[in-house]
Amino acid sequence: MHETTTMRAKWTVMLSIVLPILITQIALYLMSFFDVLMSSKYSTADLAGVSIGSSIWLPVYTGLSGILLSITPIVAQLVGAKRQKEATFSVQQGFYVAIALAIIIFGLLMASINPLLNMMSLEPEVHRIAHDYLVAMCFGLVPLFIYSVLRCFIDALGKTRISMFVTLLATPVNIFFNYLLIFGKFGFPELGGVGSGVASAITYWIICAVGIVITMKAQPFEAFQLYANWPKLQLAKWLEICKIGVPIGLSIFAEISIFSVVTIMMSNYSTAVIGAHQIAMNFASLVYMIPLSISMGATILVGFEIGAKRWKDARIYSYLSVIIAVGFSFISATILIIFREQIAGVYSTDAQVVTLATQFLIYAAFFQLSDAIQAPVQGALRGYKDVTITFIMAIISYWVIGLPLGYVVANYTDLGPFGYWIGLISGLTAGAVTLSARLLIVQRKAQKHTQENPST
Template identity: 45%
Template sequence: MEHQQGLWGKWRQFLLIFTPIVITQLTLFSMTFFDTTMSGHYSNQALAGVAIGSSLWSPINAGFSGLLMAVTPIISQLIGARKEADVKKTVHNGLYIALALALLLILANLFLVPVVLSHMAITDDVRTTARHFLTGISIGIPAFFLSAVLRAFIDSLGLTRVTMLITLTTVPMNILLNYLLIFGNWGFPELGGAGSGYATGITYWLVLIVTLVLIQTQSRIRRFRVLSRPAAFDRRPAREIIGIGVPNGLTILFETGIFSAVTILMGHFGTDTIAAHQSANSVCTLLYAFPLSIASTLTILIGYETGAGRLPDAKRYRHIGMLAAIAIGCVNGLILFLFRTPIAFLYTKDAGLADLITAFLMYAILFQFADAILSPVLGALRGYKDVKITSIVAFIAYWLIGLPLGYLLSLGSLGAFGYWIGLSTGLFTAAILLSFRVRVTEKRLVGNQ
């Protein structure tokens, strides 16, 4: 990663970092896509069970991963400020935090998840599938969080092609494991929807192994010696990671959590509605890879330029990211509108269920435009290390505006679709409020120079 002065140089740098990230994200999200589609082809009950299991795992996964993502802007600013000696200490303290989070989640899966599932309005078959799905994932939780820290470290160096290579190497194995464990092919046990959870847990360990191998073999990464003798736990870098990571994690938790809450509330509309909602939501998740990748790219570049004290350059990168996100949002919306019916039949052969999925996809178009505004703003704020206000805005927009509105609309003729209008409203509210915030932050940083 190098400083670029001209506009075209900045666009080139942006694309060089963004392209591997989006390939990585699309590949990672394809795991959810294949979990959903392959479970759906096994049975509607399996699809619903995976939907419920995912609704519990996804927000916790995203929130804790968001906490660990604090490593990226911290190291990006260290690199920009030429304080490379502090990088190893930051990575190792991030790994210690990751292990603590993994232990916490494993205990929650053992003692809390069964209680939560027992109080949900779902059938026994769906409840059993969800329980075993989450048990399968819990096998790989330590590897998942350790990998998250190491990938954040690699990305912060601008070496996003390395993380792309890790993902492209391991995700095909996840698809193969789904094929074996969901359907019981080649003599493997037929686990139904729960098989996708075990496939994901095993894949997380493969990701960690490949990540460690590449860190040790790539000279540009090995020079930081993050796999050498462990650094002692240090409260200063740990406190910085937690100070940035907790608000960032809460922001992501509030956003993903509202989608999970809606999935749970969909239980009152029946198994087919849950399955259709989850199918359409997995499409949105796949398309979300683009704005999310823009956000990650901006965090790296803005963190680097801010650490070096080049705030005008950081602001130009934000403008580039905004333009790219809006363009991609328009393309994604058009894809959903034109191809909603064939997309629906990727998930099921049931015509009635496909019609429900198609209807949800029409409402999903609104998400594309909201994310096009919101994601680059969030990425920029992370790069500036200004994340405390984002969690407050996210809570207000999603839980005090979006979810109550969705609930009220669901009581009328809109039914389950009312929740999706509420979700869109929450996303747009957050996008508008945080767009003002990022401008205030940039003015404050310039004034402090």
């Protein structure tokens, strides 16, 4: 990354960082998609087992690996301040944290998989597949978390196209091993849905190895000497990583888990309603990759400018991220409203499900507008390392406002299941407003601190 002096240059830098992140996020989404899709081609039991396993794996992995996202603002600020040795030290300590975190999660998951599955009314075969799938995935935790640190380091330097390349490589590799291990091709064992878990674990080891080679040999990463002169464990740096990372991880978990809870509450309605809700939620999740990618780009750029004490540039990147996200959200909302029947038809041929899905997709369109503000604002706040208040606001927005309001509207008005979407939209809107106010406060405090302490 480099300093920019014109708006045109800032737009160019922003887009050059965000677009590879977007492609990376879609590639990650496709890995999970192909796990489920290819398992469905084997048997219904394997589809159910992998779906159950994925629903447990996703919130646990995304929430806890979110702790490692703190590496991005830490390194971005240090690089912006031209403190390269400290950036190297932070990444090395991040490796230690990643390994420790992976070992802890491995132990907890291995101890809790059966109790979790026993709480569900699953057929024995589905239970076995879900259990073995999760066990297989657990053996990929260490390389996955190490690669998460590497990706944060690579992205913090603005080289998001490199992490895009590695992740794009992972998708066909995962599909290839899925083919070998699910269906038992070319002499490999025929494992059914469990094979997709083994394939994912193998893929994690491969992309971790590729990430290590790239950061060891390629510029500008080689100059950081990540793998030379390994330091001792330093608790102070671990605490810094966790102080920033834990609120980020919990915020992500709070956001993802509320959608799982809403889906569970939807189980009180008919199968058609549940299916229609899932269609709208699935498509909304895909479209969400845009504001999410912009959010991650905002963290990198704002962190870099804060490290260099260019407060005005940090503010401009914050506003640009919101403008870009809102612009895309209007486009996606328009597409959702105009082509909602066609979109629903891609997912189902059931007339009742399609009709209901077209109604849910209208709510999903408004859902995008709120997300387009709160996501990039949250990303900008992470660039300032302001995460604790952000986490509290996320809890209030989703769990104090969104979910209770959705429950009341769904159960005490004629809107029924659509009430939950109204609750989600209201929670996101509250989050967008409060986070925007928080960003303005943080920006003023940062600039005031610099004016009063120009040497710090």
